[in-house]
Amino acid sequence: MGIEQLYIIILACIVAASCSLCGVYLILRRLALISDAISHSVLLGIVCAFFLVHDLNSPILILGATITGVFMVFLTELLISSKRLKKDASIGLVFPLFFSVSILLINLFAGDIHLDQDAVLLGEIAFTPFRLLSLWGLNLGPVSLWVMGGILLLNIGFVLGFYKELKLCTFDRGLAAMLGFFPTYIHYALMSLVSVTAVGAFESVGAILVVALMIVPPASAYLLSRRLSHMIGLSVLFGILSSLLGYFMAFYINVSIAGSMAVMTGVLFGFVFIFSPSQGVLIKFLRYHKQRLRFSANMLLIQLFDHEGTDTEKTENTFSNLVIHMKWSYRFANTVVAYALQHGFINRVDDYLSLTSLGREKARHVSVMDT
Amino acid sequence: MKDLLDDECSVIVQDLTVAYKEKPVLWDIDLKIPKGVLLAIVGPNGAGKTTLLRSIMGLIKPAAGNVSIFGQSIKKQKNTIGYMPQRGSVDWDFPTDALDVVMMGRYGHLGWFRRPTKADKKLALDALDRVGMLDFSDRQLNQLSGGQQQRVFLARALVQDADLYFMDEPFVGVDAVTEQAIIGLLKELRNQSKTVVVVHHDLQTLSDYFDWVSLLNVRQIAYGPVKDVLTNENLRTTYGGRRAFLMANQPFVD
Ligand SMILES: Nc1ncnc2c1ncn2[C@@H]1O[C@H](COP(=O)(O)OP(=O)(O)OP(=O)(O)O)[C@@H](O)[C@H]1O
Ligand SMILES: [Mg+2]
Numbered sequence: 001m002g003i004e005q006l007y008i009i010i011l012a013c014i015v016a017a018s019c020s021l022c023g024v025y026l027i028l029r030r031l032a033l034i035s036d037a038i039s040h041s042v043l044l045g046i047v048c049a050f051f052l053v054h055d056l057n058s059p060i061l062i063l064g065a066t067i068t069g070v071f072m073v074f075l076t077e078l079l080i081s082s083k084r085l086k087k088d089a090s091i092g093l094v095f096p097l098f099f100s101v102s103i104l105l106i107n108l109f110a111g112d113i114h115l116d117q118d119a120v121l122l123g124e125i126a127f128t129p130f131r132l133l134s135l136w137g138l139n140l141g142p143v144s145l146w147v148m149g150g151i152l153l154l155n156i157g158f159v160l161g162f163y164k165e166l167k168l169c170t171f172d173r174g175l176a177a178m179l180g181f182f183p184t185y186i187h188y189a190l191m192s193l194v195s196v197t198a199v200g201a202f203e204s205v206g207a208i209l210v211v212a213l214m215i216v217p218p219a220s221a222y223l224l225s226r227r228l229s230h231m232i233g234l235s236v237l238f239g240i241l242s243s244l245l246g247y248f249m250a251f252y253i254n255v256s257i258a259g260s261m262a263v264m265t266g267v268l269f270g271f272v273f274i275f276s277p278s279q280g281v282l283i284k285f286l287r288y289h290k291q292r293l294r295f296s297a298n299m300l301l302i303q304l305f306d307h308e309g310t311d312t313e314k315t316e317n318t319f320s321n322l323v324i325h326m327k328w329s330y331r332f333a334n335t336v337v338a339y340a341l342q343h344g345f346i347n348r349v350d351d352y353l354s355l356t357s358l359g360r361e362k363a364r365h366v367s368v369m370d371t
Numbered sequence: 372m373k374d375l376l377d378d379e380c381s382v383i384v385q386d387l388t389v390a391y392k393e394k395p396v397l398w399d400i401d402l403k404i405p406k407g408v409l410l411a412i413v414g415p416n417g418a419g420k421t422t423l424l425r426s427i428m429g430l431i432k433p434a435a436g437n438v439s440i441f442g443q444s445i446k447k448q449k450n451t452i453g454y455m456p457q458r459g460s461v462d463w464d465f466p467t468d469a470l471d472v473v474m475m476g477r478y479g480h481l482g483w484f485r486r487p488t489k490a491d492k493k494l495a496l497d498a499l500d501r502v503g504m505l506d507f508s509d510r511q512l513n514q515l516s517g518g519q520q521q522r523v524f525l526a527r528a529l530v531q532d533a534d535l536y537f538m539d540e541p542f543v544g545v546d547a548v549t550e551q552a553i554i555g556l557l558k559e560l561r562n563q564s565k566t567v568v569v570v571h572h573d574l575q576t577l578s579d580y581f582d583w584v585s586l587l588n589v590r591q592i593a594y595g596p597v598k599d600v601l602t603n604e605n606l607r608t609t610y611g612g613r614r615a616f617l618m619a620n621q622p623f624v625d
Contacts, residue, residue, distance in 0.1 A: 164484075165478075165483065167467075170465070171462055172461045172462075174456055175454060227466055228465075
């Protein structure tokens, strides 16, 4: 593996980790849509700042982009507080405006600006190794790695440093305000961080896929976590895992790296959604079936118990009667009987079923519980 | 009702008016809450009870009027106040457990950046014990019943170790045993000469539970010790015609 590939992989992991960190709070605050809005709005800042400094690599671009991101959030909140529009409508109203204006600007001045629309939407992480940072003649590796590394540190610093404050402001804004933790400032600090991260990630993965990286790994982590700290850790893990898997997928079937990364976040989410041990679809399905089986076995025992020692025992307590009496399918009756046999509750001689002493005990116990 | 001296009071509210839009939801409220009482705020839905608590705590900016707490502005007194919000004001699906929620009550004392210590954890566990929820300390918040959640939030208020408590409808959705346990704790706080302000809806238990009462319906209808204030006349003004229905077979002796 060449050094360029290594650069790309490291960068992909850093981007994913940064996005997952701030994404956790977007999910918890039900602000998933804001990430979409911010990532589209920052483009306007980038374009405007570019006209100012005429240099695509200037840090002014990041500053400009962050400011537009936060400004967009401010505008939407202004609209929301007017109480004329709902939250989603307000967000959906503002950011397409920002985005379309910037696309128009790019179109108009396409000659001067080396921003093309594909790069804006999908990023160009594959080109990152070619823009190297050199200081005093020293080659320090790709610029993006430095920029994005700085952004990752910022994210880590914010999420760890303000851990308790972020938690309280997200969980119970009222108490946070009362205790003097300024939830509004924390909110805007978070929005600035999301903007900075979106700008940084934008170059590598584009405006649309940033959203996948910010939202999907935290959403997967949310399904598995009972504690905030676990959610943060898992979400970074899922982010990094998606970028690694995505990179190798892109490599082997020769498709867009950013696209593959985003697909992998989705694949991981699907995996968690199905296999999560506490809330997964699969476990719920299995649990349901196990419960149904146990319940049916109890019904069987009670049926046998009720007719034990009566005149009709020989006809009632038979397998063929079960299918008729309990309205079970032949297959399900077989499963239930097998379950009861396996647990030593019953004996079977051809069609005739009888309780063992253990089964009798169990039947007595169950019928007492029921009444 | 004799006039209270200012330094006998924990809270003094003067001419408080609050409006969300143009229409005032609280109108010209005056309130002097003595130290060491259990005070109920009573009034129909939408009367402005929650708004009153939140304005006293500085969470809502009033249109007019003044609030002082122990003779100072609220900003200087944030650690002397404990708050138990009305149900539904927090995110119930947040990934957190009972102990963690109670620990949040310590955040005010910790201030910025400091993490909770072992001592804070011990205080939180003690508080959970006092509300009878010790066995549930590591239970996820959304896996607790409504009454259990109320107890957790009561524990969180207790752990704030305040001199003045505001509780918004702590008895809603709890069974009789829990209600007795909660009122027992509140009386204990009062006996430690702390002031406890509670939004309350049940007129039957008012005189058993509380020392003072404020009858509120946008304006303050009446205020003072329960036995002076709880008259048919006052209740009729507070609830309008509806009180007749509420209290039909419970005639009050004035
Ligand atoms: N954020 C808000 N914006 C606009 N109006 C509000 C807001 N919060 C409350 N109100 C209005 O203010 C009035 C008082 O509300 P408040 O929540 O203080 O009532 P309450 O006495 O606590 O009622 P409840 O017994 O139902 O809790 C109500 O008419 C309500 O509709
Ligand atoms: Mg209320």
